[in-house]
Amino acid sequence: MxxxxxxxxxxxxxxxxxxxxxxxxxxxxxxxxxxxxxxxxxxxxxxxxxxxxxxxxxxxxxxxxxxxxxxxxxxxxxxxxxxxxxxxxxxxxxxxxxxxxxxxxxxxxxxxxxxxxxxxxxxxxxxxxxxxxxxxxxxxxxxxxxxxxxxxxxxxxxxxxxxxxxxxxxxxxxxxxxxxxxxxxxxxxxxxxxxxxxxxxxxxxxxxxxxxxxxxxxxxxxxxxxxxxxxxxxxxxxxxxxxxxxxxxxxxxxxxxxxxxxxxxxxxxxxxxxxxxxxxxxxxxxxxxxxxxxxxxxxxxxSRELLEQTQSALERLYNADGNLGYLIRNAPEGPVSAEDQKFQNQLPEYTTDFENAMEDDINTAGAIGVIFDLIREINTYAGPDRPKAVLCAAREELIRLTDILGLMTKKKGKLDGEVEDLIRQRQKAREDKNWALADRIRDDLKEQGIVLEDTPQGVRWKRQESSSVNS
RNA sequence: GGCGGCAUAGCCAAGCGGUAAGGCAGAGGACUGCAAAUCCUUUAUCUCCAGUUCGAAUCUGGGUGCCGCCUCCA
Incomplete structure (x- = not known):
């Protein structure tokens, strides 16, 4: 150090x-x-x-x-x-x-x-x-x-x-x-x-x-x-x-x-x-x-402007974790392919790079750069067919590094029944191709700070204030 | 006057002699019912001058600009 x-x-x-x-x-x-x-x-x-x-x-x-x-x-x-x-x-x-x-x-x-x-x-x-x-x-x-x-x-x-x-x-x-x-x-x-x-x-x-x-x-x-x-x-x-x-x-x-x-x-x-x-x-x-x-x-x-920039950056952090969490919950236990293995094997390199930055007079800016590099790597790799074990390893890597900086520590929110119902209603509307209703429900929820994201695997949602994701 | 620091793209910011990380914003594309998220592509020769070196944003000298401390202050 x-x-x-x-x-x-x-x-x-x-x-x-x-x-x-x-x-x-x-x-x-x-x-x-x-x-x-x-x-x-x-x-x-x-x-x-x-x-x-x-x-x-x-x-x-x-x-x-x-x-x-x-x-x-x-x-x-x-x-x-x-x-x-x-x-x-x-x-x-x-x-x-x-x-x-x-x-x-x-x-x-x-x-x-x-x-x-x-x-x-x-x-x-x-x-x-x-x-x-x-x-x-x-x-x-x-x-x-x-x-x-x-x-x-x-x-x-x-x-x-x-x-x-x-x-x-x-x-x-x-x-x-x-x-x-x-x-x-x-x-x-x-x-x-x-x-x-x-x-x-x-x-x-x-x-x-x-x-x-x-x-x-x-x-x-x-x-x-x-x-x-x-x-x-x-x-x-x-x-x-x-x-x-x-x-x-x-x-x-x-x-x-x-x-x-x-x-x-x-x-x-x-x-x-x-x-x-x-x-x-x-x-x-x-x-x-x-x-x-x-x-x-x-x-x-x-300045407030700089904080706003930072806020967007923080959201990218939470999105990565949220997306990963969502995938993990639905991931197959399945076999680990050579490609999966290759991805997993390189994860520790990020810890090494992160530590090297920190060891150099607490270079947190450099360390954060490493975290964003990791996030791109994860986002590129992540998908619905990836084995759970590997996705979990990726998430552990991410959390290990953000924990050291004391970032991304917020608790996940809980869905209350009413919001869950609305999401279900919207899903039905979408199946009926009733886009007007579907959009209205989404907009209403957004008013309440609930952001919906449609993915091939279903609806993903997150609270806007905390940027934490649930499924 | 003394001591010290800073100057990198539109904004923020790493870099510590080998030919410019990352984030935000912007542009184009992929995916999508539309969004969102995500991915791909794209945007700099580093304040100026001189020097050292095969090679400098990175070292040396000088200039310019900005800031801090010398009073309480994180």
């Missing part, structure tokens, strides 16, 4: 710290609002990475945090006339609704900053004791000048960073790049007691503390959006490596950002679409396929 490591800016062969294990930390959202599709991208992409690694036999431990205390949380709680705690509870619950909808499997741990205050304080104390942090007034800052390799992830020197700093100089800091580990309490804000007085943790410290607590001092993979490289991940490195003296993460993975009209989508800019509003218009799997259709490190431009 090759992964592009932001730290070295090259693709590297993935070698886990502990053989057969993958310990990964993924930076999660600040829970002051519904997640938008920009938040959804890392969740989906790294979910696929995790699924693939598990498919490869790795024991994966995934941790994703929730930032539930910071300036935005406090401000938003004030606006919504609620407490920071309630705000967090609410949006964490909503996060899970959206993530579940998108088919994102649950992480092993979802630690929250506010539930690790003691750990955070202990960690800051270590940094202070080591001379890497200092108290200034009510605050505690990280002393970036005391950490020689500061800037190694973002490829910037301390001087470069300072030169470009757009921040107001904070008088208390020794150095403008120093960042808060602990912020002294301000009137009306939530706070916790600490050796430095009442206050709350800074943003970056929670990730260092919780990653180390749940995964160890050196983790395999640390993932997040490219916009977190600086300062967030840079600071995490300074904190973690400063405290432990050990490498923090072996591989840094960063997904590209999502643009709207070629401008970055972000909550602060206000040009965002929430996951739930998009899911009202599109099947969540469309969003998923869309995210996986380009390489995770490339920026992608988001």
């Amino acid at each position: 090759k992964l592009y490591n932001t730290m070295t800016r090259t693709k590297e062969e993935f070698i886990p710290l502990h053989p057969g294990e993958l310990r990964m930390y993924s930076c999660g959202p600040t829970v002051y609002n519904y997640i938008h599709i920009g938040n959804a991208r890392p969740s989906i992409v790294f979910d696929v990475f995790r699924r693939y690694m598990e498919y490869k036999g790795y024991r994966v431990t995934l941790v994703q945090n929730f930032t539930d205390i910071d300036d935005k949380m406090i401000r938003r709680a004030g606006e919504e006339d609620t407490t920071v705690r309630e705000l967090g509870e609410h949006y964490i619950a909503e996060y899970f609704k959206d993530a579940d909808r998108l088919g994102i499997r649950r992480a092993d741990y979802y630690p929250r900053a506010t539930e690790h205050i003691d750990d955070i304080i202990a960690f800051i104390r270590v940094l202070v004791d080591k001379g890497l942090a200092y108290q200034a007034g009510e605050d505690v800052y990280y002393d970036t000048a005391a950490f020689p390799s500061y800037g190694k992830l973002s490829g910037q020197s301390l001087e470069d960073l300072e030169a470009g700093a757009r921040v107001d100089i904070n008088e208390r800091k020794k150095n403008s790049m120093d960042f808060a580990l602990w912020k002294g309490k301000k009137p009306g804000e939530p706070f916790w007691e600490s050796p430095w007085g009442p206050g709350r943790p800074g943003w970056h410290i929670e990730c260092s503390v919780m990653a180390i607590k749940y995964l160890g001092e050196t983790i395999d993979v640390h993932a997040g959006g490219q916009d977190l490289i600086f300062p967030h991940h840079e600071n995490e490195i300074a904190q973690s490596e400063g405290a432990t003296g050990k490498p923090f993460a072996r591989y840094w993975l960063h997904n590209g950002i999502i643009n709207i009209d070629h401008q970055k989508m972000s909550k602060s800019a206000g040009n965002f679409f929430t996951v739930r509003e998009i899911c009202e218009e599109f099947d969540p799997e469309v969003v998923r396929l869309f995210m996986l259709s380009s390489h995770y490190r490339n920026p992608i431009n988001f």
